Every structure is written in structure tokens, then in C-alpha cells.
Amino acid sequence: MRIYDAAKPALFLLPPETASTAVHYGLRAVQDTPIAELLARRYTISDHRLEQSICGLDFRTPVGVAAGFDKNAKIPRILSQLGFGHVEVGGITAEQQEGNPRPRLFRLTKDEALINRMGFNNEGADRIGDRLSREPQPDVPVGVNIGKSKSTPLEDAADDYLYTYKRVANVGDYFVVNVSSPNTPGLRSLQSRESLKQILGTLKNAGAKPLMVKLSPDLTDPAVEDALTVVNDLDLDGIIATNTTRSRPESLRNPHKVETGGLSGSPIEDEATNQIRFIAERTDVPIIGVGGVSDAAGAYEKIRAGASLVQLYTGFVFEGPSIAREINERLLELLEQDAFDSIAEAVGTDLT
Numbered sequence: 001m002r003i004y005d006a007a008k009p010a011l012f013l014l015p016p017e018t019a020s021t022a023v024h025y026g027l028r029a030v031q032d033t034p035i036a037e038l039l040a041r042r043y044t045i046s047d048h049r050l051e052q053s054i055c056g057l058d059f060r061t062p063v064g065v066a067a068g069f070d071k072n073a074k075i076p077r078i079l080s081q082l083g084f085g086h087v088e089v090g091g092i093t094a095e096q097q098e099g100n101p102r103p104r105l106f107r108l109t110k111d112e113a114l115i116n117r118m119g120f121n122n123e124g125a126d127r128i129g130d131r132l133s134r135e136p137q138p139d140v141p142v143g144v145n146i147g148k149s150k151s152t153p154l155e156d157a158a159d160d161y162l163y164t165y166k167r168v169a170n171v172g173d174y175f176v177v178n179v180s181s182p183n184t185p186g187l188r189s190l191q192s193r194e195s196l197k198q199i200l201g202t203l204k205n206a207g208a209k210p211l212m213v214k215l216s217p218d219l220t221d222p223a224v225e226d227a228l229t230v231v232n233d234l235d236l237d238g239i240i241a242t243n244t245t246r247s248r249p250e251s252l253r254n255p256h257k258v259e260t261g262g263l264s265g266s267p268i269e270d271e272a273t274n275q276i277r278f279i280a281e282r283t284d285v286p287i288i289g290v291g292g293v294s295d296a297a298g299a300y301e302k303i304r305a306g307a308s309l310v311q312l313y314t315g316f317v318f319e320g321p322s323i324a325r326e327i328n329e330r331l332l333e334l335l336e337q338d339a340f341d342s343i344a345e346a347v348g349t350d351l352t
């Protein structure tokens with residue numbers, strides 16, 4: 001039995017955001033202590049078959065932490081010590097933001113899902129940029145997820161993203177333009193071809209590299225194709241697919257399904273994988289696959305559909321801190337089973 005199996009029932013008695021805050025305090029408290037070293041010994045895996053070099057960055061395992069989990073970049077080192085191969089911090093906005101009123105995070109336990117309408121609550125680019133430059137870097141790549149401040153009009157979005165980029169330029173290993181969160185009014189309209197060109201072009205001109213864009217699973221196929229045109233025209237370095245969905249699958253059982261916000265976890269797993277496949281069939285740009293990953297089979301499916309790396313958020317909440325190790329260990333078995341010498345070899349093998 002895992003320690004988390006014992007702790008989870010008590011944790012799940014708390015309101016979701018309270019539980020999340022408690023976990024963050026706990027992780028921050030043990031970060032940089034001898035306990036963290038013990039955790040690293042238990043949870044990190046070193047095996048050359050899991051290693052990849054992508055966009056000039058070395059990833060020791062393919063499983064990373066998705067944006068939103070460490071919004072203020074307070075716990076990246078302990079997350080790497082729990083076995084994650086990269087950590088995407090943020091979403092960070094130019095301005096410090098409170099986010100939406102609580103409750104704004106809902107746990108759909110039987111559905112293994114979350115609905116959130118956090119609204120980019122974060123300490124803002126200045127403070128988080130300072131923290132990242134002051135504190136030691138983890139020993140895995142750190143991505144910085146950049147969102148738009150709520151008060152900034154959509155037509156000024158490019159300057160808002162640029163402000164944040166400049167504050168994190170020296171401390172991020174890769175940069176993600178997030179235009180796909182459903183909780184900032186109008187944000188997702190920035191996924192149109194013209195807006196993307198403007199925002200991504202501005203950051204690219206400012207030297208952001210590797211530069212990636214994170215897409216919504218709710219985009220129509222032609223809209224994804226439009227986004228890919230911009231990615232190719234601007235020679236971007238990566239695509240993150242996907243963010244949370246506004247849609248509500250019929251299968252959802254929990255009454256919280258009516259809450260406004262973005263749905264994540266198991267119910268979006270296939271939709272996210274389908275978008276990864278759709279993108280991989282049309283471009284060679286590296287893909288980071290995210291959405292509903294909670295075990296090795298799910299991670300492997302995304303990898304075989306074309307994702308070079310995967311990320312997770314909701315799976316961490318439901319499976320606990322050993323999730324990265326469990327996925328990495330089992331991925332090695334799956335590679336052996338299919339006679340692949342490395343993860344890189346398995347990427348995209350399900351594409352026709």
C-alpha cells in the first residue's frame with residue numbers, strides 16, 4: 001500500500017483548494033531538506049532509455065508536471081525530486097492576480113477529474129521572476145507558462161506576454177504562451193491565426209527560445225490547422241496539447257459537473273490524445289502531451305500518438321507523489337515488451 005492511499009481519504013475530506021494548499025505547504029517545507037534527498041532516492045529513476053534531448057534540453061524522464069500545479073514557482077526542486085523530468089511553472093501573468101472568488105476548484109472523485117476556474121491566481125511576473133533567479137534551479141528543465149493579465153485588453157495581449165517573458169527570460173529553460181485557459185475572458189480567442197502571429201512573433205523577436213504554444217482541446221480541426229500554420233511560419237519549438245476543456249462528456253457522474261470552468265483528468269484523456277495525433281500527423285514540431293495521464297499506459301498512448309514528453313496535473317491529485325516513479329518504471333517495461341530501445345524510438349509509432 002502506498003502512503004498516499006492512507007492519506008488520501010483525509011485529504012479528500014478537505015475542500016479541494018484547501019487540500020491543495022496543504023500539500024504545497026508540505027512540499028515546500030521539505031524542499032531543500034535531508035528529507036528531500038531521501039525522497040529523491042526513492043522516487044527518481046535514472047535509465048538512459050528514458051532520456052531524451054528535445055529543443056536542446058536534456059530530459060531524464062518523459063513525465064513532467066503540468067502548468068498550474070506550481071503557479072508561483074515555489075516547489076520546482078521537490079517536484080524534480082519526486083521523479084518528474086521537467087516542471088512547468090505558472091501560469092504567470094504580468095500583474096499579480098487574486099484569481100476568481102472561491103470556491104473555484106472542484107473535485108469529481110468518481111470521475112477522477114477536476115473542474116477549475118482559478119483565473120490565473122499568481123504573484124505576478126516581478127515576484128516570481130525574482131524568486132526563480134534567487135532560489136536554486138532544480139536539476140531538470142523548468143518551463144515557464146505565461147498567461148495574460150485579466151485587466152489587459154485583448155488587443156494589448158502581446159505586450160502583456162512580453163512583459164512577463166522579460167522578467168523570466170534568464171530563468172526559464174523553455175517558454176509557453178498559454179492562450180488556451182478557459183478562465184480568463186476572451187483568452188482563447190487569442191488562438192486565432194492573427195493573434196497568435198502577433199503574440200508569438202513578439203516573443204520570438206524578443207529572443208524567447210525554446211518557445212511553445214499551449215492549445216485548447218476545444219479547438220476545431222481547422223483552428224488547430226491554423227495554429228499549426230503559425231507554428232511552422234514562425235519556426236516555433238514545441239506545442240503543448242492540451243489545456244482543460246469547457247465541454248462536459250456525458251459520462252460525468254459527479255454533480256459538480258455543472259460548475260463553470262475547465263475540466264481535467266480522466267474524462268479528457270482520449271480527447272487530448274486525439275489532438276496530439278492530429279498535430280503529429282501534420283507537423284514534426286515536438287509535442288508535449290497533457291490531459292488525463294494517470295498511469296504508464298496513458299502516458300505511453302500519448303507518446304505513441306506523437307508526444308515526445310507528457311505532463312500531468314490531475315493524476316498527481318488522485319494518485320499521489322509516487323506517480324512519476326510508477327509511470328517511469330512501467331514505461332520501461334512497456335518499452336521492453338514492444339522491443340523499443342528508448343522512449344524516443346516509441347514516439348509517434350501509432351501514426352499511420
Ligand SMILES: Cc1cc2nc3c(=O)[nH]c(=O)nc-3n(C[C@H](O)[C@H](O)[C@H](O)COP(=O)(O)O)c2cc1C
Binds near residue numbers: 069
Ligand atoms: C487547478 C488547475 C490550474 C491550472 N492552471 C493552469 C495554468 O495556469 N496554465 C496552463 O497552461 N494550464 C493550467 N492548467 C491546465 C493543466 O496544465 C493541464 O493542461 C490540464 O489540467 C490537463 O491535464 P491533467 O488532466 O493531467 O490535469 C491547470 C489545471 C488545473 C487543474
